[in-house]
Amino acid sequence: MSSGDTSELKSFILLTLGRKRFALPAEDVVELIGPHRAHRFPHTTPLLTGVLLRRGRVVPVCDVAKVLLGPEVPVREYYLIAKRQFGSVSEWAALPVTGECGLISGVPFPSTEEHPSYVSGLLLVGEEVVEVLDLKKVAPTQPETAANAGGIAGEARA
Amino acid sequence: MTKPSREGHKIDRRREPAILFAVDPYVFAIAAGEVQEICSTDNLAGSTATVSLPELTKVRHTLQRRKRTYYVVNASAHFRMKSARASLVLILRNSRAAVLVDRIERMAEITAIRALPRAFYGEERFWYRGLVILDDQVVPVVNPSAFLTDEELRMLEGMQTAASQGKPSEDTA
Numbered sequence: 395m396s397s398g399d400t401s402e403l404k405s406f407i408l409l410t411l412g413r414k415r416f417a418l419p420a421e422d423v424v425e426l427i428g429p430h431r432a433h434r435f436p437h438t439t440p441l442l443t444g445v446l447l448r449r450g451r452v453v454p455v456c457d458v459a460k461v462l463l464g465p466e467v468p469v470r471e472y473y474l475i476a477k478r479q480f481g482s483v484s485e486w487a488a489l490p491v492t493g494e495c496g497l498i499s500g501v502p503f504p505s506t507e508e509h510p511s512y513v514s515g516l517l518l519v520g521e522e523v524v525e526v527l528d529l530k531k532v533a534p535t536q537p538e539t540a541a542n543a544g545g546i547a548g549e550a551r552a
Numbered sequence: 553m554t555k556p557s558r559e560g561h562k563i564d565r566r567r568e569p570a571i572l573f574a575v576d577p578y579v580f581a582i583a584a585g586e587v588q589e590i591c592s593t594d595n596l597a598g599s600t601a602t603v604s605l606p607e608l609t610k611v612r613h614t615l616q617r618r619k620r621t622y623y624v625v626n627a628s629a630h631f632r633m634k635s636a637r638a639s640l641v642l643i644l645r646n647s648r649a650a651v652l653v654d655r656i657e658r659m660a661e662i663t664a665i666r667a668l669p670r671a672f673y674g675e676e677r678f679w680y681r682g683l684v685i686l687d688d689q690v691v692p693v694v695n696p697s698a699f700l701t702d703e704e705l706r707m708l709e710g711m712q713t714a715a716s717q718g719k720p721s722e723d724t725a
Contacts (some may be wrong), residue, residue: 433690435578436631438674445669445683445690452683452690454671480670487671536673 403499406517406526410492411459412468417498417517417526424475424486426495441533446473446488456487458532461512468492480535487533502526564665564682572657572691575627576637579657579691581684586696588645589617590656593638600624605711608704614712615650617643622650623708625699631679649700660686665693 405420427448432455434444441461446453453475459467470490478487502515505525509516512531517524569584599616603623610629615622622643628634630651638652665682680692700708 435580435676435690435692436633436679437672437676438632439672439676442671447685447688447690452666452669452685454669456671478671483670485670533671535671 402501404501405497405499406502407474408494408496408498408519408524409474409489410494411463411470412492414463415519415522415524416462417502417524418474418476418529419526420497422477422529424477426491427473427475427488429471430473430488443490448475448486448488451486453486453488455490456533457490458527458529459490461532462527476529478529478533478535487529562667565663567661567663570660570662570684570693571642572660572686573627573640573642573653574655574657575631575633576654578631578633579689580627581660581662581686581691581693582642582696583693584659586645586647587642589643591641591643593641593652596641603708603711605707608707611700611704611708615641615643617650621648621712623648623700623705624650624652626652627699628652630699632675644696644699647696647700648705649696651699662686662693 406417407420407423408415408417430446430448432444432446441456441458443455443457446455455473456478457467459470470492472491472493472495473488474491474495475486475488477484479485498517498519500517500519502517505513505516509525512528513525514528514531515526517526570581571584571587571590572579572581574580596615600613601616603611603614605611610626611623612626613624615624624641626638628638637654640653640655642651642653644650662684665684667682668677668680676692678698679695680698681695682693684691684693
């Protein structure tokens with residue numbers, strides 16, 4: 395899949411957003427689920443669009459597509475359930491994705507200064523360079539850092 | 553009574569009656585014990601007065617009830633929503649706030665209030681006590697004290713006092 399020291403092979407989940415693919419460390423991913431009912435209520439946290447009920451948990455829906463792709467986002471009907479760390483506590487988050495996900499192994503290349511801060515590395519998948527995402531930086535967990543990812547809008551999101 | 557859930561969130565398992573009210577398109581729950589009276593806006597003629605604080609546009613009226621003045625908070629504006637077709641007022645029991653809502657959905661017994669997921673870090677952490685699941689629907693349980701904070705109440709009372717003395721208050725000057 396990608397070159398590098400094979401003794402440092404790591405597993406990644408490839409997720410698809412429209413025509414672009416990204417990777418998340420496999421240990422941060424719980425599962426891929428199909429279309430689900432999202433429950434919405436007013437709030438002011440950027441990127442969150444509602445919550446799902448999954449296995450008895452209330453799972454926030456964190457729509458990272460606008461950060462990764464810009465304002466033109468594709469239709470996404472599936473959710474990748476990933477783990478987000480809040481101090482010592484891990485919490486599930488549902489990331490809307492287009493649908494096709496896969497497991498690959500590889501050794502990521504370091505990203506360059508030209509890449510956004512949320513790109514923690516690069517994987518070569520066939521002839522495609524796939525960005526490995528650092529979810530903490532794509533979707534910050536504190537308002538101070540969230541300003542860098544779009545800030546808090548004046549009107550509540552739901 | 554408070555136990556952690558699988559995701560490490562606290563769940564308050566006390567049973568309490570709640571009133572489900574709508575501010576379209578959303579449904580909210582409020583502990584029934586926090587509501588003193590529910591009345592229609594049609595029946596409030598003669599008991600309301602207009603107030604205007606540019607910093608606090610969610611409050612536009614006061615309401616006189618049993619020799620007490622309540623500040624009428626538009627729930628739609630409070631939750632930073634656009635439209636409002638409010639037709640009912642919830643007069644709160646332990647507060648100077650009365651809350652304009654669209655309608656009452658029903659009453660329900662709520663048994664397990666889940667803390668908001670940590671991913672939510674905005675004003676909603678103050679607006680809501682948590683979330684309940686009722687008939688497969690996730691409903692936020694409002695925090696009554698969030699409708700009018702001490703600071704907002706101080707501003708409104710300052711404006712009322714200044715108005716009664718015929719001069720602008722410090723907050724509005």
